[in-house]
Amino acid sequence: MATEMTGREPVYVWEAPVRLWHWVMALAMVVLAVTGYFIASPLPSTPGEASDNYLLGYIRFAHFAAAYVFTIFLLVRIYWVFAGNKFAREIFAVPRSMLKPSWWGGLIDQGLYYAFLKKEARSYQGHNPLAQAAMFFMYLLGSLFMIVTGFALYGEGTGMGSWQYKLFSSWVIPLFGQSQDVHTWHHLGMWYLILFTIIHVYIVVREDISSRETVISTMVNGWRVPKP
Amino acid sequence: MTPTFYEVMRQQGITRRSFLKFCSLTAASLGLGAGGATKIAHALETKPRVPVVWLHGLECTCCTESFIRSAHPLASDLVLSMLSLDYDDTIMAAAGHQAEAALEDTITRYKGKYILAVEGNPPLGDDGVFCIPGGRPFVDKLRRVAKDAAAVVAWGSCASWGCVQAARPNPTKATPIHQVIDNPVVKVPGCPPIAEVMTGVVTYIVTFGRLPELDRQGRPKMFYSQRIHDKCYRRPHFDAGQFVEAWDDRGAREGYCLYKMGCKGPTTYNACSTVRWNEGVSFPIGSGHGCIGCSEDGFWDKGSFYDRLTNIKEFGIEANADRVGATVAIVAGAAVAAHAAVTAIKRARSAKSNEKVEK
Numbered sequence: 103m104a105t106e107m108t109g110r111e112p113v114y115v116w117e118a119p120v121r122l123w124h125w126v127m128a129l130a131m132v133v134l135a136v137t138g139y140f141i142a143s144p145l146p147s148t149p150g151e152a153s154d155n156y157l158l159g160y161i162r163f164a165h166f167a168a169a170y171v172f173t174i175f176l177l178v179r180i181y182w183v184f185a186g187n188k189f190a191r192e193i194f195a196v197p198r199s200m201l202k203p204s205w206w207g208g209l210i211d212q213g214l215y216y217a218f219l220k221k222e223a224r225s226y227q228g229h230n231p232l233a234q235a236a237m238f239f240m241y242l243l244g245s246l247f248m249i250v251t252g253f254a255l256y257g258e259g260t261g262m263g264s265w266q267y268k269l270f271s272s273w274v275i276p277l278f279g280q281s282q283d284v285h286t287w288h289h290l291g292m293w294y295l296i297l298f299t300i301i302h303v304y305i306v307v308r309e310d311i312s313s314r315e316t317v318i319s320t321m322v323n324g325w326r327v328p329k330p
Numbered sequence: 331m332t333p334t335f336y337e338v339m340r341q342q343g344i345t346r347r348s349f350l351k352f353c354s355l356t357a358a359s360l361g362l363g364a365g366g367a368t369k370i371a372h373a374l375e376t377k378p379r380v381p382v383v384w385l386h387g388l389e390c391t392c393c394t395e396s397f398i399r400s401a402h403p404l405a406s407d408l409v410l411s412m413l414s415l416d417y418d419d420t421i422m423a424a425a426g427h428q429a430e431a432a433l434e435d436t437i438t439r440y441k442g443k444y445i446l447a448v449e450g451n452p453p454l455g456d457d458g459v460f461c462i463p464g465g466r467p468f469v470d471k472l473r474r475v476a477k478d479a480a481a482v483v484a485w486g487s488c489a490s491w492g493c494v495q496a497a498r499p500n501p502t503k504a505t506p507i508h509q510v511i512d513n514p515v516v517k518v519p520g521c522p523p524i525a526e527v528m529t530g531v532v533t534y535i536v537t538f539g540r541l542p543e544l545d546r547q548g549r550p551k552m553f554y555s556q557r558i559h560d561k562c563y564r565r566p567h568f569d570a571g572q573f574v575e576a577w578d579d580r581g582a583r584e585g586y587c588l589y590k591m592g593c594k595g596p597t598t599y600n601a602c603s604t605v606r607w608n609e610g611v612s613f614p615i616g617s618g619h620g621c622i623g624c625s626e627d628g629f630w631d632k633g634s635f636y637d638r639l640t641n642i643k644e645f646g647i648e649a650n651a652d653r654v655g656a657t658v659a660i661v662a663g664a665a666v667a668a669h670a671a672v673t674a675i676k677r678a679r680s681a682k683s684n685e686k687v688e689k
Contacts, residue, residue, distance in 0.1 A: 142639060143652070144590060147572045147581055157571030218672060221680075262545070262555045276546050280626045281557070281597035286640055286651050293655025297662050304666040308673060 105188070105227045112327040113227045115189045115320055123179045124321055130172040131295060134248075137165035138292055142285075166256060173249050189228040196238035205231050225314055227326055233305070240298035244291060250274060251288040255281070332378035335536065339374075349374075356533045359526055359605065360542075361552050373537040380536045381436050381444040383475055384418035387468045388461045388495050388504050389450025393486040394420055396522035397529070399608065416444070419463065430464050437475055445535060446479035448472065448489045448507050451496070455503035469510055476511040481535055483516045484508065485528065487624060490517035490548075497630035508548065516541050517548040519600075521624035526605050527553045547627075549599065558595035558621050561603040564588065582618060592636035593620030600625040 116124070140161050148155045183194045199205040208224060212232035215223035223230065229237060250270060257264055257271035258281060278284045310317040316327045333341075339349055350371060357366030386394075398421070416422075417433045424432055436444060450468075453460040458467025476482055484507050487493035495504040508515040518531055531550055534542045542550040559565065567573070567587040574581040574591050589596070595603070598621050602613040614621055620636070623629040632640040639650035649657075 144571060144573060147575065147586060148570060152566040152570040152572060155570035155572065159569035159571075161571075162569075216669075218676060258557060259560070261560075262551065272546055279628060280623075281599075282594065282623065282626065282629075282632050282640055285597060289639065289651035290655060293651065293658055296655065296659055300659065300662045300666060304670065308670065312673065312677065 106224055110328045112325045114187075114324055115228055115326045116324045117182075117186055117190065118324065119178070119182050120186065120190055121321055121324060123175050123182070126171065126175050127179075130168045130175070131299070133164055133168040134172060135292055135296060137161050137168065138289075141165060142289055169249075169252055169256070172245070173253075176245060176249070192228045193234055193237035193242060196234050199231070199234065208232075209235060223313075236298065236301065240294065241302075244294050244298060248288065248291045248295065251278075251284050251291060254284055255288060334377060335374040335379050338379055355526075356530055359530050359552075360534055370533060370537045374533075377536065377539075380480075381416045381440045382418075382447055382532070383416055383433065383436055383444055383479075384420075384447045384449065385468075385472060385475060386418075386420055386463070387448065387450030387452050387472065387488070387507075388502070389486070389488045391420055391449070392522040393449045393488075393528070394418075396520075396525045397485075399525050433475070437478055441478045443480050444478075445481050445483065445532070446475055446513075447483045447485055447532075449485040450488045451492060451504050451506055452510055453495065453502035453504045454510070455501065460502040460504075472507065473511055476507075476513050479513060481516065481541055482507070482511065482513040483518060483531060483535075484548075485518055486523055487519045487521045487629070490519040491627040493521060494630050497628075514541065515548055516544065516550060519549065519554075519625040519627075521629075523625070524553075524601055524605050524607060527601055553601045553605075554599045554625070556599065556601075558598045558600055558603045558615070562595055562615060563603065564615060585618075588615060588618075588620040589638060591620050592634060592638055594623030594626070594629070594632075594635075595621040598623040598626050 141158070144158055144161075148157050180194070182190050208226075208231035211220065212223055212230045214220040216232070251274060253266050253270040254274035255271075257266035257269070258275075260266050275281055275284055278287060306317055310319075314329055316325070316329065320326050336349065340346075350367070353371040353374070354367040357363075357370055360366065362369070384394075416436050417429070419429055422429060422432070450461075452458060452467070452469035452472055454469060458469050461468040463471060484490045488495065488504075489507045492500070492504055492506050495502060496506070508517070516531060516535075518528060520527070530553065531542060534550075534552075542552060545551050545554060559568070562568075564585060564587045567585070568589055572581060572584075572586040574586045574588050576582070577591070587593070593615065595615060602621070603615065606613045606616070622635045623632070633650070637650065639652055
């Protein structure tokens with residue numbers, strides 16, 4: 103499921119919904135990480151009457167609103183797996199790609215390249231196998247984990263009759279033991295996604311400079327263009 | 331003929347007026363609506379008194395201490411009369427063989443009809459030698475009495491989750507009761523549970539002849555469906571972002587939210603913030619101390635009572651999520667920087683060698 107670059111022709115890789123999803127997702131993640139951190143470790147107290155202030159309330163509101171945006175865009179993105187082009191499928195099809203030896207070959211090849219043991223990596227139109235693996239195991243599974251644990255915690259506030267509680271809290275909290283453990287793991291999940299973001303941003307910038315095709319502009323205009 | 335609850339109460343000198351007050355209070359706390367009080371009164375007047383056998387395993391008796399301080403005087407009298415007539419090895423008048431005979435008598439005479447209430451839990455380590463009531467390991471007694479019980483109630487966090495004796499590394503292998511018996515168990519966790527919650531659960535069972543509606547972990551929904559945080563009177567300060575930052579600061583005097591002092595209210599399911607303690611006088615947060623989450627599974631093993639972020643033992647070190655996460659992020663950042671540096675050097679070198687080739 104990884105397509106290598108064949109000629110020197112530009113390829114239309116990321117369709118508009120994928121690009122829009124990417125940037126909305128990125129923004130939502132920033133909002134979620136910052137507000138989430140301040141929910142766990144609140145800012146210094148605000149002075150005055152409680153009725154005149156709603157700081158943590160607003161922070162929590164931003165967190166929950168961004169979480170809904172994050173979730174809904176991921177659902178739309180999953181729809182696009184079926185409606186979009188073959189590149190829209192790549193990061194979701196990793197378990198199936200893992201059955202093919204050629205995919206593993208590409209993964210090892212890319213790993214050797216990043217370990218400076220190989221001078222050139224193969225060029226891919228969409229994601230290379232290593233990137234696919236990172237997208238699947240770090241971004242996708244990490245996001246799903248955050249959505250499930252996040253809604254489980256949210257459902258505690260909306261109460262036992264709510265769909266959030268029935269769909270998530272009712273089984274997630276007993277699974278982890280108690281609410282406190284879900285909080286801890288949700289918090290660790292944030293750091294997991296931050297780790298992903300550090301690696302992702304670094305690799306993208308690095309490849310944009312050193313590879314033979316465009317990388318960052320591809321997520322803006324959709325085209326993978328071989329550099330002159 | 332076994333007397334009804336009402337008859338027993340009248341014998342104890344309880345007036346009909348205070349009997350009805352108890353019924354209304356209990357109906358309200360059970361959330362039964364307008365007709366609830368009449369139903370309870372009717373059941374207690376007509377149904378024969380249900381015998382209760384109260385077993386004590388590995389425990390500290392704080393559940394009993396809480397129970398006999400049930401706010402409404404009648405409630406404690408009600409259940410105390412029930413218990414003194416049957417079996418409770420801590421507060422019954424009989425002792426030794428006499429007491430054991432009372433137990434035998436109750437479980438044979440009321441086979442399949444009595445309620446088993448368990449305080450504490452059985453330690454399974456070393457064949458159960460860490461808890462030997464009446465010369466036998468407690469787990470044997472528990473299993474034998476549970477076999478013919480109509481309902482089993484787990485009093486407190488010990489019976490429900492394991493509590494302090496099951497805290498890491500749990501040397502005696504103290505085990506919550508639902509793991510050693512086959513009966514459905516109503517868990518009434520707390521260390522101790524609130525007295526009104528305890529009498530409420532017993533009253534529900536005897537009134538309706540069935541267990542109250544339970545959540546997935548076996549707790550009665552009427553008392554354990556909301557967190558302390560959801561009904562906390564300091565909640566407005568939480569939403570406003572006003573916190574106690576130190577025990578003696580202005581925030582502490584103003585009654586700000588105790589979240590930063592490690593209050594476990596947001597993760598603890600119990601009725602303390604509504605029912606409160608000691609005849610509704612107060613509860614921990616009302617006294618200026620955070621909730622320690624005593625009704626939650628494994629609350630002894632979640633690190634300090636004064637930290638919101640709990641310790642993670644899975645990594646083999648004492649660290650919280652922020653310390654683990656920040657360490658990983660710093661290591662990743664350093665790795666990225668190193669990788670970038672190597673990349674830059676390699677590129678510079680290959681550029682030089684390319685120049686040479688071109689020359």
